[in-house]
Amino acid sequence: MNNTADNYSPTLSNAGQAPSVTVSVQNSSNNTCSAEIAAERPLTIYINKQETVTLLTLGTHPELLALGYLWNQGLFDNLHNIRSVCVDWNKGSASIQTSEPLTDNNSVINHQAGPARVSTGANPVISRTEISTLLERISDCNQLYRRIGGVHGCAIFHGAKLVYFVEDIGRHNATDIVAGYMWLNGIYGGDKKFYATGRLTSEIVLKLSRMGIPTAISRSSITHLGLELAQELGITLIGRAKGRQFVVYNGSITIPDATKDGN
Amino acid sequence: MNNTADNYSPTLSNAGQAPSVTVSVQNSSNNTCSAEIAAERPLTIYINKQETVTLLTLGTHPELLALGYLWNQGLFDNLHNIRSVCVDWNKGSASIQTSEPLTDNNSVINHQAGPARVSTGANPVISRTEISTLLERISDCNQLYRRIGGVHGCAIFHGAKLVYFVEDIGRHNATDIVAGYMWLNGIYGGDKKFYATGRLTSEIVLKLSRMGIPTAISRSSITHLGLELAQELGITLIGRAKGRQFVVYNGSITIPDATKDGN
Numbered sequence: 001m002n003n004t005a006d007n008y009s010p011t012l013s014n015a016g017q018a019p020s021v022t023v024s025v026q027n028s029s030n031n032t033c034s035a036e037i038a039a040e041r042p043l044t045i046y047i048n049k050q051e052t053v054t055l056l057t058l059g060t061h062p063e064l065l066a067l068g069y070l071w072n073q074g075l076f077d078n079l080h081n082i083r084s085v086c087v088d089w090n091k092g093s094a095s096i097q098t099s100e101p102l103t104d105n106n107s108v109i110n111h112q113a114g115p116a117r118v119s120t121g122a123n124p125v126i127s128r129t130e131i132s133t134l135l136e137r138i139s140d141c142n143q144l145y146r147r148i149g150g151v152h153g154c155a156i157f158h159g160a161k162l163v164y165f166v167e168d169i170g171r172h173n174a175t176d177i178v179a180g181y182m183w184l185n186g187i188y189g190g191d192k193k194f195y196a197t198g199r200l201t202s203e204i205v206l207k208l209s210r211m212g213i214p215t216a217i218s219r220s221s222i223t224h225l226g227l228e229l230a231q232e233l234g235i236t237l238i239g240r241a242k243g244r245q246f247v248v249y250n251g252s253i254t255i256p257d258a259t260k261d262g263n
Numbered sequence: 264m265n266n267t268a269d270n271y272s273p274t275l276s277n278a279g280q281a282p283s284v285t286v287s288v289q290n291s292s293n294n295t296c297s298a299e300i301a302a303e304r305p306l307t308i309y310i311n312k313q314e315t316v317t318l319l320t321l322g323t324h325p326e327l328l329a330l331g332y333l334w335n336q337g338l339f340d341n342l343h344n345i346r347s348v349c350v351d352w353n354k355g356s357a358s359i360q361t362s363e364p365l366t367d368n369n370s371v372i373n374h375q376a377g378p379a380r381v382s383t384g385a386n387p388v389i390s391r392t393e394i395s396t397l398l399e400r401i402s403d404c405n406q407l408y409r410r411i412g413g414v415h416g417c418a419i420f421h422g423a424k425l426v427y428f429v430e431d432i433g434r435h436n437a438t439d440i441v442a443g444y445m446w447l448n449g450i451y452g453g454d455k456k457f458y459a460t461g462r463l464t465s466e467i468v469l470k471l472s473r474m475g476i477p478t479a480i481s482r483s484s485i486t487h488l489g490l491e492l493a494q495e496l497g498i499t500l501i502g503r504a505k506g507r508q509f510v511v512y513n514g515s516i517t518i519p520d521a522t523k524d525g526n
Binding site for chain 2: 020021023025026027028029030035037038039040041042056128131148149150169199201202203220221222223224225226227240244245246247248249252253255
């Protein structure tokens with residue numbers, strides 16, 4: 001994983017859309033009223049005019065979504081390879097222009113880099129206090145979910161500091177947007193924690209391996225394949241994290257004594 | 264949509280697996296205990312040895328999942344075209360053998376039949392009583408979700424009668440398994456209601472069009488593209504249905520008077 005330490009940025013469009021649409025509905029008492037629902041926009045990613053994939057997204061961060069998708073799929077490692085990302089909602093397209101023509105080593109079809117182990121030594125140990133603090137900080141973030149439902153939120157934390165939070169209609173998209181933000185801003189994953197409202201399945205754990213993040217906390221549950229991959233890749237996996245409760249599925253936590261509790 | 268009225272069935276393996284795995288975890292009080300988590304198994308569908316797609320599933324109904332996926336994708340219409348479905352978990356494969364070699368009209372790659380309108384006239388009208396009865400019946404079904412979380416449930420109802428209910432790790436899989444059950448058993452969709460714990464997004468509404476089901480009820484929310492498709496395809500869409508509350512996003516309901524309330 002090569003995050004850029006320089007200030008290079010591809011040319012990006014700025015085509016973020018509103019996340020919701022207000023529609024007229026009938027409630028269970030037979031009254032007509034208005035309701036806000038999640039937008040769902042097809043976004044087809046083209047790499048040098050070659051169609052690659054269609055994602056269904058809220059559409060608030062289409063450039064970051066496209067970048068993060070490409071990175072998490074292992075299609076690109078170096079941000080300098082991307083000249084521009086241009087989103088056109090009339091065509092439902094995100095057009096990626098690369099700096100150099102693609103070579104065979106950089107084929108966009110069926111290229112899957114094997115997942116890399118994230119922790120070089122033992123898994124990172126997280127304290128109960130850190131988890132509680134993180135859950136407290138996150139509880140104000142998911143405003144969109146509270147207002148309209150039907151979206152998943154993802155975040156990265158550095159210590160107790162929230163670095164980035166985003167919501168999208170799927171767990172995968174939200175994770176890819178976080179990845180796009182990290183890639184674009186040269187953010188190192190090794191000292192971050194990933195938080196998700198959605199489930200930690202195998203696909204999310206594989207994305208975390210690309211993002212180099214060794215600790216993941218979910219409000220929801222995990223799957224067995226997600227757990228097996230986390231064990232193999234050295235990722236601490238915490239699920240059902242809500243309020244002061246959580247379950248550690250992989251790795252370990254410390255319960256500080258009274259002196260340490262202020263950490 | 265050609266459901267078979269005869270008793271033809273392809274030869275099917277019987278490779279359903281247990282939906283969960285018990286693992287050892289650490290809880291937030293630092294005690295080690297055991298927890299049941301959802302299985303997640305990759306299942307690659309081959310059609311006459313040609314790789315088509317890999318789905319991630321609980322693995323409880325792999326044959327129905329493969330059948331329903333093929334049907335919902337518009338790859339096949341007639342069950343007689345399928346000679347056998349053979350699932351081998353050692354290879355993570357569901358091998359479909361067709362009765363005849365595939366023709367160009369029946370290509371397995373990128374074949375997408377356009378969605379068909381489900382209701383020929385006005386959308387079906389559902390009564391508030393029917394919705395309440397259905398929600399009451401469904402409330403006992405999602406035993407797996409209650410035990411382990413991390414799964415979505417789907418059902419079809421005929422009047423107040425529950426015809427079929429299934430849970431899988433994704434909304435899409437659960438819907439495809441229901442479709443496989445309908446296709447295999449020649450069940451007509453036009454007089455059924457579809458229930459889902461998960462969101463009614465564009466992809467689920469498109470599947471309902473294939474299944475010919477004109478009424479969908481979700482415990483969760485809907486997306487704007489899901490709503491637009493439902494309007495175009497004549498599908499009544501009810502969301503946020505829980506207890507006695509719900510929201511009608513497309514179509515209409517009747518609130519019966521006291522006399523009619525016993526329907």
